[in-house]
Amino acid sequence: MNILIIYAHPEPKSFNGALKDLAVSELTSLGHQVKVSDLYSMNFKAVADSEDFIERENKEFLKYAVEQKNAVKTDSFSKDIQEEQEKLVWADFVIFQFPLWWYSVPAILKGWFDRVFASGFVYSRDMRYDTGGLKGRKAFVSITTGSPKEAYTPYGMDGDIYEKILYHINHGMLYFAGLDPVEPFIAWTPSHDEEERKRYLEEYKWRLHHLLEIHSIPYHPHSHYDEKHQLKNEYRK
Ligand SMILES: Cc1cc2nc3c(=O)[nH]c(=O)nc-3n(C[C@H](O)[C@H](O)[C@H](O)COP(=O)(O)OP(=O)(O)OC[C@H]3O[C@@H](n4cnc5c(N)ncnc54)[C@H](O)[C@@H]3O)c2cc1C
Numbered sequence: 001m002n003i004l005i006i007y008a009h010p011e012p013k014s015f016n017g018a019l020k021d022l023a024v025s026e027l028t029s030l031g032h033q034v035k036v037s038d039l040y041s042m043n044f045k046a047v048a049d050s051e052d053f054i055e056r057e058n059k060e061f062l063k064y065a066v067e068q069k070n071a072v073k074t075d076s077f078s079k080d081i082q083e084e085q086e087k088l089v090w091a092d093f094v095i096f097q098f099p100l101w102w103y104s105v106p107a108i109l110k111g112w113f114d115r116v117f118a119s120g121f122v123y124s125r126d127m128r129y130d131t132g133g134l135k136g137r138k139a140f141v142s143i144t145t146g147s148p149k150e151a152y153t154p155y156g157m158d159g160d161i162y163e164k165i166l167y168h169i170n171h172g173m174l175y176f177a178g179l180d181p182v183e184p185f186i187a188w189t190p191s192h193d194e195e196e197r198k199r200y201l202e203e204y205k206w207r208l209h210h211l212l213e214i215h216s217i218p219y220h221p222h223s224h225y226d227e228k229h230q231l232k233n234e235y236r237k
Pocket residue numbers: 009011013014015016017018099100101102103104143144145146147148190191192194197198
């Protein structure tokens with residue numbers, strides 16, 4: 001498979017760096033083709049603005065999503081965006097490696113989504129979720145946390161990691177764009193315990209060897225919603 005790793009951590013010797021390095025070495029040794037977008041080392045521009053377009057449909061007023069759609073049609077994204085989109089088209093599987101920051105992705109990765117997951121490229125009015133532009137590709141997030149696992153249970157202090165914390169990433173970004181998100185990999189509080197870290201690296205290695213066996217997160221397809229974006233009655237529990 002062609003596997004793309006989107007990696008967002010400012011320190012190469014971090015535990016996130018170790019997980020990314022392990023993925024590159026294991027996946028390569030298994031015969032996969034691997035590309036890495038190391039956003040900090042690329043100094044990836046996180047801010048969406050007018051510089052993102054070589055040509056503009058409207059030079060007087062920046063409506064970012066309209067210019068994205070125009071750039072898809074006229075092939076006029078800035079080079080850094082175009083390169084990332086080409087990697088996504090190339091990939092069969094995408095891994096997002098990052099530490100959980102403020103219940104979400106680090107800003108540099110949020111900027112990557114804002115700029116690369118463009119209107120007209122990954123979504124439009126009729127193209128989203130199972131019909132999104134990146135359909136046919138699987139993905140998962142591999143994250144580390146500062147808070148312990150118990151804090152992210154349904155009654156935990158931080159809230160359920162699956163239903164509340166990661167929903168906006170798995171559903172709102174990956175699935176929205178057409179990717180098929182499989183269960184996340186989570187290394188809880190890796191800064192505390194060397195033995196735990198070794199265990200996480202072993203667990204992650206197992207996952208890398210069984211990529212296609214990891215279950216998809218069961219989300220509704222686009223057709224289950226009505227014209228008001230409501231889940232149709234027959235699909236409600
Ligand atoms: C801005 C910000 C916001 C945050 N928001 C949240 C939040 O909302 N929720 C939350 O839970 N946490 C939050 N945190 C905490 C953050 O999620 C954790 O600090 C982070 O996930 C830890 O991962 P790391 O890779 O940075 O760990 P590191 O601290 O870089 O690594 C942990 C340890 O692993 C060691 N290590 C590296 N490589 C290896 C290896 N190969 N084998 C064994 N050990 C190794 C390192 O030397 C280090 O001792 C936040 C932190 C910041 C800075």
